[in-house]
Amino acid sequence: MQFDTKQNKGSYRTPSQEEGKGGILSRVSVGKFIVFVAVSLVWLALDMGTKAFANSFERGEVFAGPFAGLFQFRLAHNTGAAWSMFSGSTFALAVIAIVVLVVLLAAVALFSRHITWLEAFSLGLVFAGGIGNAIDRLTLGYVVDFIQTLFINFPTFNVADIGVTCGVVLFLLSFITRTFREESSSKKGN
DSSP states (O other), X not given: OEEOOXXXXXXXXXXXXXXXXXXXXXXXXXXXXXXHHHHXXXXXXXXXXXXXXXXXXXXXXXXXXXXXXXXXXXXXXESSSGGGXXXXXXXXXXXXXXXXXXHHHHHHHHHGXXXXXXXXXXXXXXXXXXHHHHHHHHHHSSEEEEEEESSSOOOOBOHHHHHHHHHHHHHHHHHHHHHHHHHHHHHHHO
């Protein structure tokens, strides 16, 4: 807040009330935060629903597919991270994920006016994926994976993993593109 000495002596103005500044609570930044939250909630619901369905089958059971020889749905329980690294470290991985997700949530809330709409969308995917797998680790002691590729030797994964991977790729592409555009326009202005 800033003390307003020009008019209304003794009154304070919030950053969003300052002229020429977007402020933390501008409509655009609130809109981007809403996109982040909405994407997170929808993707988390999709992740948890598909995992609940998959987990109703026996571990190792193929319950759908194969589809065009590309992938099938086969239930797996993963007590580690990708490629079953750190197997048996479920609680530690959940704690690390929660710390990272709290930092991500705070960063999006505080800096939403500085990110693009695509970045808000992509960070929502990352957040939902992280939360979905953390919930599995804390409630089940493992992550429910069920999407198995058949055309390459790749670890079984889930909707949360798709969100994290696609979210990171989209965020990086948007960030790099935005940075390149900003540098190009600043060079043209000089």
